[in-house]
Amino acid sequence: MLKQTFKFALRSFRKSGFLHLINLLGLTLGLSVFFMISLYIYQEKSYESDFTHKDRIYQLSHTMLGNRTALGAPNLPYVLNEIPEVETFTSFKRSASTKLAWDDQEQIVKMLRVDSSFLEVFDFELLKGDPETVLDEPNFAVIHEEWAKDFFGSTDVIGKLIHVTKHDLVEDSTYQVPVIINGVIKTPNFKTQLQFDLLVSEQRPATMSDGVGGWQNSTVYNYIVASPAATEQLLDRRLSDISYKYVYPKTVIGGQGTKEDWKAESLYSDSYAESLSTLRTNSDTRGNLMPALNTSQVNTLTIIALAALIISVFNFINISTARASMRMKEVGVKRIMGSSKLMLILQFMLESFLLILLASIMALALVEVLVKFKPESIGIVVDYSVLHSQEWVFGLIAFILVLTFLAGIYPAVYLSSGRLAVILKSGAAKNSFSVLNAGALRKSATVLQFMCSIGLITAVITMFLQVDFLRTRDIGYQSKGVLVIDNTSLLKESKETFAHELSRLPSVSGAAYTTRLPSSITLEGAQPIPINDSTNMSFSIFGVDSMFFEVMDMKFVHGHSFFESTNSGATEISPEYVPVVINEIAAKRLGFENPIGQFIGERAKVVGVVQDFVFSDLRESIEPVLMTSRPGKGRRYAFSHPLVVKSSISKPNIDEIQEVWSRFSQEEMKWHFLETNYSSLLKIEMQGFRAVLIFSIVAVIISCLGLLGLAMFIIDQRTHEFGIRKVLGASVADIMKLFGSSFAKLMSVAFLMALPVSVYFMQNWLSNYADRISLNAWIFGLTALIMIIIVAATILFQSLKAGRLNPVDTLRNE
Template identity: 30%
Template sequence: MFRTYIKIAWRNLVKNKIYSGINIFGLAIGLTAGFLILQYVNFERSYDTFHSNKNFIYRVVADLETPTGVMNLNNPSFAVPPHLEEEFSEVISAVRFMRVNLLVRRNDVKLTENDAAVADKAFFEVFDFDLLQGDKKTVLTAPYSVVLTQETANKYFGNESAIGKTIKIKDEDINDLNFTVTGIMAEIPENSHIKANMILSMTTYTEGIMPRVNDAWGLYDPSAYILLNPNTDPRELEAKLPAFLERNTGEMMRNDKLFVSLFLEPLSDVYLRSDRGAEYNGDLVTTYVFSIIAIFILLIACINFINLTTARSVERAKEVGVRKVIGAEKRHLSLQFVGESIIISLIAFVIAVGLTILITPVFNELAGKNISDGIFSNPTNILYLFVMAITIGGLAGIYPAFVLSSFKPVHVLKGSFSTGSRGTILRKCLVVTQFTISITLIIGTIIIYYQMNFMRNQELGFNKEHTVMLPVTPSPTQKALKNSIHDISGVISATLTSSAPGIPNSTAYSIIENRNQEDQVISIDAYFVDHDFISQFGLQVVAGRAFSRKFVTDSSEGMVINEKAAKLLGFTSPEGALGVKFSQWGKEGKIIGVVKDFHFRSLQDNIQPLTMTIMPDRTDVLAIKISGQSIEKTLSSIQSTWETILPNDSFDYYFLDEAFDRQYRSQEQFGSLFLNFAILAILISCLGLLGLAAYSILQRRREIGIRKVLGASVAEVVKLLSSDFLKLVIIAFFIASPIAWFIMDIWLSDFAYRISVQWWMFLISGICALIIALGTVSFHAIKASLANPVKSLQTE
C-alpha cells in the first residue's frame, strides 16, 4: 500500500509540473530562509552560554546618584570586586576585565593591538575560555605576564613556542616593559561578549604600575564579574551591598555627594537584555523581529501549499470518488494526501539543504559575524531542517487531506461536485494573510531605510571629513611628531586628543561647582585634548571661549564643557557655567567655555555631558585633517615622518568617518538582512499568487471564451481576471498598516534620534504591493485574454 501511495504521489507531481514546481520551490525557499533566520536568532541567544558556571556568574554594575541625576554604569569602581571577594563568603571569585590598546614589539615585528585586555588571575577559572598551554590557576598571577591567542602568538613568534619568551608592551600607563608569555589560549568564541586576543595580568597594575588601585573607590574603568556559590541567592547578596558600600565608602559618598548603588546582572543577560550595554552587545528587539520574520516566511510557504492544493481539489475529485466506491476508507485517503504533502516537503528539504550550503557564506557576511560554518558543521542542523520540513509538510497537508477525503462519491461521479464557497473564502483569506505579511515587510523595509538615511545625514555638530586618526603613545615626542606632520603638504591641521566622536572615551571622577555654588561630584565623559582640538573639529562655542595659547593658564587650569554638562550642573544658560570651579584628576581650575552639543556617540544615544581639558599625558591619538586631494601621497608622507620620529612604533591609521559610521554597522546589517528576507517573503507570496492565478484562470477559461465571443476586449478581460486579486491586496494593505506601524515603532524606540513615521511610507508600500500583484497576475490574465475562444468552447 505504501508503494502505491508513493507511485500515485509521484504521478501527480509529474502530471502537474508547474504547480508542483511552484509548491516545491516556494517551500524550499521558505525552509532555507526560515532555517537561516532561526540560526541567527539561536546564535544571538547563545552568547556566553558555553561557560559551565554560566548560571552562577554575575556582572556587577553601578548607579551613581548626584544632586542632579543618576548615571547608569556598566561597571563598578576598581576597588569593588576584590573587596567583594574578601568580605563575602558567597563570592567564590571576582574578576576585573579591562580593554586596552597596546603597542607590542618583538624583534622587527611591531604592531598596535586594539583587542587587548587586562584581567584578574581567576579569569580562566571563572570563564571557560580554552587555555591550550599554561596553568589556568597561575597564568595571570605574576605581574608582567601575558596570555596570547594562538594566532597572536604566531604573529610574534612564528612557529616557535612562545611560552616563557618575552615581548615588549607599552600603553599610556605602561612604559615599554618586558612581558613574559605564560599561556596560549584558543580564539575566544564568536558568541562571547568578552573578547580579546591577548590578556595581561591585572597584578601588573595592582602590584606594579598602580599599586593602590585595589582601594580606588572613585576610579571606574574595568568590567567586573563575580562567581557565586551555587547555594547563593543573588538577590539576597544584592540586598547586602548597600551596607557593604556604607562600610567602605559611606563617609566619602556623603562628603562628595555622590551615592553609589550596586546591582548584579546574570551573565546570560549581559549581551541581549542589559540596558547598560557592553563593548559587544546585541539587540533583543532585533532577535524578536527576525523570529517573527522566520515565522512569517514559513507561514507564507505553508499558505502557498494549502492554496494550490485545495484549488486543485476539483481535478482529483473523480479520483477520490472512484477510490471510495471500490472501498477506500477516509483515513486511507487522508494518509495518501498527507503523505503526498510530506513527499513534496522532503523534495523541498533536499533543495533547501543545497540552497543553505550555497547561501550560508553570504548570510554570514550580511550578518557581520560567523553565524554558522555550514549546515554540516553541526549534525543537529540537518535534523532541525528535516524536522521543520516534515512538520510543515504534515501541517500543510492536513486541511487539503480533510477536504479531499470528505468528497461524496455519488455527487462526484455524477459530475455535480463543487468546492463550494467555503473553499473559495479560505483561499482568499490565505492570500490576504500572505500579502498582509508581505506589505508589513515592505513598510518595515522603507522605514528602516529612511531611519538609516536620517542617521547618515543628521547634523552631527562637528566636522569628521578627511580626518586621519593615528594612535600614538603619550610621550615627549608627541608634540614634535604633530608639528612635523603639520608641515607636510596636504595636511591642513593636526591635534592631539584622547578621543574623538565615534571612539570610546574615558569618564573622569570630577568635582564641579553647580548652580547653587555647591561642589557636585560626578563621573562624567571626558576628552583630554590640546589647544587645536575645538577649532579642528569645528565645534561651535556658545559661551566663553575655546582654548587659546594666548592664555597660559588654559593648559593647567582651563576646562571647556558642552551644553549638556552645563544643564547637568543646573545652569539654565551656557553663560552661567563660565568661571565655576572644578577639580578633575588632580587638576583644578575654572570653566572657560561652553561648546554647542555635538554627537560624540551614536545617534542611538542621547548626547551626554562632556568635559574637555588640556592634559598631554592622556592624549593618545593624533587627529590629522588632510586635503581631499592626493590622499595617498599625503598618507605616504605622514608615514615617512612617523617612521623618522618613532622608528620603533607601529604606523597604524584609520579615518574618523569610518570609525564613526562603524557604530551603525549592526543596524545596517539588520537593515540588509531585513531587506533580503522581505524580498524572499514577497517572492514566495508571488509564487503562490502566480500558481493560484493560473489555476483560477484555467477554471474560468470557458467564461473567458464566452465573453470574448460576446465582444469583450482584451483590456476588459484582464481587468476582470485581475480585479479579484487586487481587491485582496487592498484588504491586506489595510490590515498590514497598523501591524507594521506597531512593530516598527518598537524598533525605532531604540533610537534617541529617529524619524517620524509618515503616511506616505504606507502609501508607497501599498502601491508597491499592488504593482507586484498586478505584475504577477497579469501575465496569465493577458495570456488568457489573447487565447482563441474557439479552443475554450469546443468541448461544450
C-alpha cells in the same frame, strides 16, 4: 501499500511539474529566510552556553563618579569570601595587542592575564592539560586550539617556551616574559565574550592594597559563580556592605554617616552584579567584554522570518489545491477501487512531506553556503553551521514534521473530500471538492499574505529613509580631511613639539590634541558637576586644545574658544577661573539666555557655545558637553591623547606626516581617518537595513509566487464561468478586468488592515532613535503603488490567459 503511495506521489509530481516547481521554489525561499534568521537568533541567544554554571556567573562591575564600568576594583577579590553566596571567583586583565615571540617568529595576539581559578569559573574544555593544575603556577600559558594550529601548525605544544613582549604605554618600556605552554583550549561550540589567543597565569599579591586607589580604581575584570539562591539584588546588597565597610573609611575621613550618607558622597564608589544574560541584553555598563544584543534588529528579523514562513505556508496550501480538477479522475478511480478517505489523506500528506522535506534540504544547503561564504549583502553574520549542535538538529527535525502537518493537512483533507457522484458526472472541481469553507480560507490567507508584503515594503522604505537621514544629517563637525594619530602617548613631553612641527607642513592647516574623539567608543560616561548647592548636572567632558575647534570646523553660536584674539596676539582669558566651552543643549538645559560669562559651579566660566555635534551612539540623543583646555604638562601626558590633524589627505601628505613622526619615535605611527569613526557607527545601521531589505525582497517574491498559484486556482475554478461570459459577448479586456477585480478587493482589505499595524511597528522601531524621521502619508502611498505594480505584474499573464480562453473548449462537456 506505502511503496505504492510513494509511487503515486512521484507520478503526481511528474504530471504537474511546473506547478510543483513553483511550490518547491516558494517553499525553499521561505524556509531559507526562516532558517537563516533562526540560526542567527539561535547564535545570538546562545552566548556562553558551553559553561557549566552559565546561569550563575556574574560580572562584578564598578561605579564611581556616576560612571558604570565593567572593569572593577583590584582589591575586591580579596574580600569576596565575605559574601556567603559566592562559591568561586576569578579576576583577570585583558591585553588586546601583545607581541608573542617563539624562535624567530613574532605575532600580535590577544591575551588574558588570569589567576589560577579562571577555569573554575569559565570551564573551557581542554584538548591538552589538566584543568585543575594548568594555571597553578605563574607564567603558565593555555592557548587556543585555532591559534595553536595557525602559529605552531599543531596542538602538540605542551612544554614549549614562548616569550610575551608587553608594551606599556605609561612607562614606554618593553620587557619579555618567558611563558611555558601548559594547556590547549578546545574551540568552544558556542560564542563567548572571552576572545583570546592565550591565557597567561598571573599570581595575585598576597595582600590587598592599603591605599584608596585599590578601591577607587578600575583595572581588572571580576567574575563570580554564585549559589543557586543568589539574585542580582541580593549580591548588590552584599557588595554595598563591602563598599561601606572598606571604602567609606578611606575616602571620608572621620566619617560617621550611614550607608545612605555614603552613597551621597562625591567619591562614592561601589560594585554591582550583572548576570551573563543581563550583560547580553540589558546592561548600560561601559567596557563590557560581552557584546550587547541588538534587540531591535533581532525583533525585526523575527517578524520577517515569521512573515516569510507564513507566506510560504499559505502559498503551499493554495498551490497544492490550485489544480484540483487535474486530480478529480485520480480521486474518483481510487474511490471506486476501494481506497478509503484515510488512505487518500495519507497519500496527500506523504506528497506534502516529500515536497517539504526536499524544500527543507535545499533551504538548509543554501543557508550553509551563505554561512560559509558570509556575503556582506545579507547584513548579518552567521558562524554556526546548519548542523551546529544536537539540539538544533533535533529542532529542525521536529520543525519539519510539524510544518508537514500544518501545511499539508488542509490540502490532504480537501483533495480527499471529492464527492464520487459529482466526480463521475465530470463536474467542475468547484463542485467536486468542498471542505471547511475553502473559499473563505483561501481569501483570508491571501489577505494575510498581502498584509505581510505591505508591512515589509513599508518597513524597507521607512528604514531606508531613517538610515539615509543619519547618513546625510549635519553631525556638527567636519570629519573629512582629518587624520587621527592614535599613539602619541609614546612621545611624552615631545608631544607639543611634534604637533608644532606638523603645523609647519604646507599640507597641514592645524593639529590639536583631545582626550576624546567624536563618535568613538569610550569607557568614560557623563560626569555630574555641581551647578549650585543642591543641583548637579551631568556633562560629557572633552579636554581639547584651542585649535581643536578650528581643526574640526566646529561652529560657535556664541563666544569663542579658550583663547581670544587681541592686538598683541592670543592671550589666555584669566588664571582666576577655568574657561570652558559648552554645546547648545548644555546651554539650553542650564537655562542660560546669554551663556557667555556664566559660571558652572565655582570656577568654570563659559566663554563659548558650539553647535551641537554627534559624539556617541547614533540612537542616543545629544547630551550636554563641557570642553576644557587640555592639561598642559604632568602625569596626564602619560595617557593616550590622540592628535587630530587637518590636512589635504593624500599619500604624499601622509608620508610627510610619517616622516615628521619618525624624528620623534622609532615606533610605527598608528593612525586612521576621523570619518571612519562615524562611518563605523553608520555601518551597523546599514547592516541592519541590508538584512531587512534582502529578506523582505525574498518574502515579497514568495508572495508573488503565491499570487501566481492563486491565479492558477481561480482559472481552474472559474473556467466554465469565463467561457459562458465569452459566449455572451464579454471581451478579453472585460474578462481581465473581472479577473483582476477580485485581487484588487483583497489587496484593498489587506492594505486597510496593514496600515495601523505598520504604523504601530514602525513608530515603535523609530522610537529607538532620538533623531528620527516622521511617518508621512506618502510612505504608505508609495507602498500601495509598489504593491499594485507587483500584483499587476504577477497576475497579468494569468488574467490574459483567462481572457483568451476558448469557450468551445471550456463548455464542451456542458
